[in-house]
Amino acid sequence: SAVISQKPSRDICQRGTSLTIQCQVDSQVTMMFWYRQQPGQSLTLIATANQGSEATYESGFVIDKFPISRPNLTFSTLTVSNMSPEDSSIYLCSVGVGATDTQYFGPGTRLTVL
Amino acid sequence: QQPVQSPQAVILREGEDAVINCSSSKALYSVHWYRQKHGEAPVFLMILLKGGEQKGHEKISASFNEKKQQSSLYLTASQLSYSGTYFCGTLSQGGSEKLVFGKGMKLTVNP
Secondary structure, three states, X not given: OOOEEEEOOEEEEOOOOXXXXXXXXXXXXXXXXXXXXXXXXXXXXXXXXXOOOOOEEOOOOXXXXXXXXXXXXXXXXXXXXXXXXXXXEEEEEEEEEOOOOEEEEOXXXXXXXX | OOOEEEOOEEEEEOOOOEEEEEEOOOOEEEEEEEEEOOOOOOEEEEEEEOOXXXXXXXXXXXXXXXXXXXXXXXXXXXXXXXXXXXXXXXEEOOOOOOOEEOOOEEEEEEO
C-alpha cells in the first residue's frame, strides 16, 4: 500500500481566487491521479499526473482551470483556478501501486467556494 | 463507460448478508472495490483480475464473471462497521490505465 497525505484538508475560498492542493506519497509511484467528488456523488477523474510531462486531462477538464504539477515521483499539486461555487467539492489524489496498479486514495481536500 | 451498480441502497440489521453488483458494457481487465465512510476517503477492499486471481479483504468476498462483464461483492454477517458507500471501479481490456467508478451503493447496518 501507500501512505498519502494532502494539504490543506479543507478550505473556504472566495469566488475568483485560486487554491493549490498538495499531495505527498511515502514512496515513489509512477501513476498519480486527481479526482473530484461532489457531495453524494461518485468519483470523477480530473487528470493523470505524469512525472516529467504534461498531465493528461479527462473530457470536461482543462489545464487552464486545473493546472497540475508533478515535479517528482512522490509529489503532485492540483490548482483550482478562478473558482466558482460549482467548484465546491472534495478533491482527492490517488496513486497506483504494484503490478496490478491498485489505487489508494489520499484523505481528500474539502473545498467550499463562496 | 461508467459501470452500473445495484442496488443503489440497502438497509440491514447486524448479522445479515448483502450482495453488491457491478456490471459493465465493456470487456474488463479488472474490477476494484472500495468502501467510503461519510467524510472520509475511499478505502481499498479488493481487486479482481481477469483470469480469476483475487486479492483483498479477508472478511469480504467477491466474484468476477468475465464473460458477463460483472462483479459481485459479498458481505456476510454484516457488522456496524460495514456501513458506508461501496464503489466499484473498472479497468477495461485494451483501455488506458484509468479506473472508472460506478455511482456507488449506500449500505446502512443497524443494530
